[in-house]
Structures are given as structure tokens and as C-alpha cells.
Amino acid sequence: MKRIVLFLCTNLAVLLVLGLVINLLGVDQYLTEQGLDLGTLLVFAAVLGFGGSFISLFMSKTIAKMSTGARVIGQPQNSAEHWLLTTVAKLAGRANVTMPEVAIYEGPPNAFATGASRSNSLVAVSTGLLQSMNEQEVEAVLAHEMAHIANGDMVTLTLIQGTVNTFVFFLARVIGYLVDSMINKNNQNRGGYGAGYMITVSICQVLFGVLASLIVMYFSRQREFRADAGAAQFLGSPQPMIAALRRLGGLDTGALPQNMASSGIAGRQGLSALFATHPSIEDRIRALQS
Numbered sequence: 646m647k648r649i650v651l652f653l654c655t656n657l658a659v660l661l662v663l664g665l666v667i668n669l670l671g672v673d674q675y676l677t678e679q680g681l682d683l684g685t686l687l688v689f690a691a692v693l694g695f696g697g698s699f700i701s702l703f704m705s706k707t708i709a710k711m712s713t714g715a716r717v718i719g720q721p722q723n724s725a726e727h728w729l730l731t732t733v734a735k736l737a738g739r740a741n742v743t744m745p746e747v748a749i750y751e752g753p754p755n756a757f758a759t760g761a762s763r764s765n766s767l768v769a770v771s772t773g774l775l776q777s778m779n780e781q782e783v784e785a786v787l788a789h790e791m792a793h794i795a796n797g798d799m800v801t802l803t804l805i806q807g808t809v810n811t812f813v814f815f816l817a818r819v820i821g822y823l824v825d826s827m828i829n830k831n832n833q834n835r836g837g838y839g840a841g842y843m844i845t846v847s848i849c850q851v852l853f854g855v856l857a858s859l860i861v862m863y864f865s866r867q868r869e870f871r872a873d874a875g876a877a878q879f880l881g882s883p884q885p886m887i888a889a890l891r892r893l894g895g896l897d898t899g900a901l902p903q904n905m906a907s908s909g910i911a912g913r914q915g916l917s918a919l920f921a922t923h924p925s926i927e928d929r930i931r932a933l934q935s
Contacts, residue, residue, distance in 0.1 A: 706746075742791070745767055789876040862921060
């Protein structure tokens, strides 16, 4: 989940900064001064939407390290670190990808993979994961993360996020222009946009952004199934991944600790499930068993 949350937060921050910059530079004023040019607006929205997503992608490794305090293993300092490097190298060979950076960070049981490409990636595991799982289960989690890299999930997520960003920017400004035109329809001397435009665009970007996140979260849940299947393929059996999921979900050992409850690893029910990054543990295990 961390790789998705970090990406989305970075993407949102970049979009907010870019939105502020274009307002300060008067780009919105230029787009609406002589009437709304939909073709120009669409190009502008695409450049801004995909630009924000790709900036987030290229910053993903750096942001992940800074946010989690992850320490990249250069020279292993103990047998556990040596085993981690050896295991990831073995899985990278099976996945036919470049050996990623391997890192450890302090925290409850979790792991993530991120990076701009299959040849420039990072796999990180928490100390809680290493302490609460046996080697077979940890290897299954690592195989799951390597499957994310092999599947190019971060790049695909970037393209999806860029597409929805484009339509958020585009539709928000079209609606903002229409609302502003209705408010000021009797003012023939007005040029550019007014307060109605700015307020409407701001509100629409938030609302459309929430709706767009449903699309991104749906893709996120689907790619978890694919990564689970990839792990089973790399390990030659779905059983290690099933065992790791059961350990994470507490199906055999009880509920997850409170500090893990918000991660959504065990899945959510009802409306909140639409915003979950992961399917439920039960659904993932059923998919592996079938």
C-alpha cells in the first residue's frame, strides 16, 4: 500500500503546486480571455495532468526513502541482510528484471516496491515484517513486490493517473467557464475569468479528484491480484503467498495490530471498499486457490 499512497500524495502535492503556478502566471486568464478554446484547453490539461504524474513517478524512490526512513543495504551487516539481498537477486532473475535496491525501515509488518522503471526500482521491507514472518513467508512477500516491478505497475499507474488528472483539469475548467459566463452574462465588457470561475474550478477539481481516485483504486486492487499470481509463479506454488497473506491478515493468529488497521491489508466493506488500495485478504486467498 505504501507505494500507492506515496505516489498519490506526491502527485496531489505536485498538482497543487502546478495549479498555483499557472494561476500566478495568468494561464487560466489567457485560456478564457477570448472565450474557451477547448482544443488548447485539452492540450494544456494533458501537459499538466501527465506532467504531475511523471514528476511523481520520477520522485517516487526518493520520496519513499525519505518518508519511511528506509536504509538501502549496500554491504550486508548481518546474516538477515545477506539473506534479503540473495533472495531479491534470485527473484529478480526469475522475474527477468534488473536487481533493485533493497532497503529496510523501522515499522509494523509491511513492504513496498517503487521506482520509475523495471531497471530503476526499490524494494523495502519493515523490521516488523522480518520479525513476524518466517523466511518462506518473507520470500513470498518479496516475490509479490518483485511481481509489481516485473508487471510495470508504477508506470501503468502513472499513465492512469495522468489520464484522470487530464480530465479533472479539463472538465473543471469547462464547468468553471460555463458557470462564470452565466453569472456574468449581462457584463459585455468583462474579459478573462471572475470569482465564479475560480471558485467553481476549485470545487470541481476536488470533487472530480475524488471520483478519479475511485478509478485509480480499482486498478490498484486489480494489480494486487496480478502480483499475488506473479509471486506464485516465481515460487512455483501459491502456498507460500497464501501463508504470507494469512499471517498478514491475522486469519490464524488474530487481528492485525491497531497501527496496521488503517493500511487496508485485510480489506474493507461497504462504500469504503471503493477507496481501498487492496482487496480483502479472503478474496486474494480465494483467487490464489482457484
